[in-house]
Amino acid sequence: MILKSQQNVNKKGRSLWYDAWKRLKRNKAAMVGLFMVIIFIIVAIIAPLLAPYPPDEIDLFNVLKPPSAEHWLGTDFYGRDLLSRIIYGSRISLSVGILVQVISLTIGTIFGSLAGYYGGKVDMIIMRLVDIVMSFPSLLLTIAIMVALGPSLYNVFLALGLVSWTGTARIIRSEFMRHRELDYVKAARSIGNNDLKIIFIHILPNCMAPLIITFTMGIATAIMSEASLSFLGLGAQEPTPSWGSIINNGLQYLRTAPWYSLFPGLAIAYTVLSFNLLGDGLRDALDPRMKDF
Numbered sequence: 001m002i003l004k005s006q007q008n009v010n011k012k013g014r015s016l017w018y019d020a021w022k023r024l025k026r027n028k029a030a031m032v033g034l035f036m037v038i039i040f041i042i043v044a045i046i047a048p049l050l051a052p053y054p055p056d057e058i059d060l061f062n063v064l065k066p067p068s069a070e071h072w073l074g075t076d077f078y079g080r081d082l083l084s085r086i087i088y089g090s091r092i093s094l095s096v097g098i099l100v101q102v103i104s105l106t107i108g109t110i111f112g113s114l115a116g117y118y119g120g121k122v123d124m125i126i127m128r129l130v131d132i133v134m135s136f137p138s139l140l141l142t143i144a145i146m147v148a149l150g151p152s153l154y155n156v157f158l159a160l161g162l163v164s165w166t167g168t169a170r171i172i173r174s175e176f177m178r179h180r181e182l183d184y185v186k187a188a189r190s191i192g193n194n195d196l197k198i199i200f201i202h203i204l205p206n207c208m209a210p211l212i213i214t215f216t217m218g219i220a221t222a223i224m225s226e227a228s229l230s231f232l233g234l235g236a237q238e239p240t241p242s243w244g245s246i247i248n249n250g251l252q253y254l255r256t257a258p259w260y261s262l263f264p265g266l267a268i269a270y271t272v273l274s275f276n277l278l279g280d281g282l283r284d285a286l287d288p289r290m291k292d293f
Contacts, residue, residue: 044090
């Protein structure tokens with residue numbers, strides 16, 4: 001009987017995710033976003049195969065060349081091929097988006113689950129910490145951390161992760177407050193499961209939908225934040241091909257060589273748009289209130 005019940009639960013779980021996938025496929029904007037994200041990931045993975053030149057190859061005979069058959073997107077002040085640098089820059093953006101979200105979701109999930117499950121003083125202390133962090137403008141707080149740690153790509157991961165976890169904590173807290181009094185949690189307590197097992201084995205798997213949505217949409221925010229920091233000189237340092245630093249280097253040539261800043265800006269817009277479209281579609285598909293079939 002227990003085995004049969006477990007099989008029914010598994011079938012139901014598979015059905016819920018299958019229904020979500022069906023709803024996602026019906027959302028044309030989300031599928032466009034998914035296709036764009038897949039292209040972005042493929043470009044980042046096979047960047048050495050796609051880039052026509054090494055990203056740091058200096059050619060002083062081809063400085064600030066406009067787009068041509070030899071250099072499709074032109075060259076920068078050092079004669080480096082912009083297409084190659086933008087392609088390699090996708091690796092920076094992808095790694096920042098994923099790693100920052102891993103750090104953010106880890107911190108936010110731990111604090112949010114503890115606050116939502118225990119409530120009382122634990123909830124008060126954690127949520128006051130969340131309020132303190134959220135009281136500062138996120139970009140200014142990130143800049144302050146970067147100034148303290150020093151400009152580098154690895155410090156970007158840490159700074160953005162330490163700043164962006166509060167939204168996740170509030171979402172997970174509300175989910176745990178909703179789930180902690182449900183029958184399956186009471187049953188888990190009654191058979192002797194400890195709090196950690198109930199939190200991470202029983203409740204947390206039922207909060208995966210908002211975590212997936214937060215992770216997807218947070219990647220776009222992390223990419224924008226990294227580009228902003230690199231633009232200000234606090235992110236990836238030369239000769240690392242970061243989209244933000246490329247835009248900053250091209251500002252002084254905006255009238256004479258507009259392609260210098262235009263194309264990395266379009267790359268940022270493409271990437272952020274793709275993750276936002278996919279995130280919006282996932283939010284609609286995973287929303288349990290949207291049972292349209």
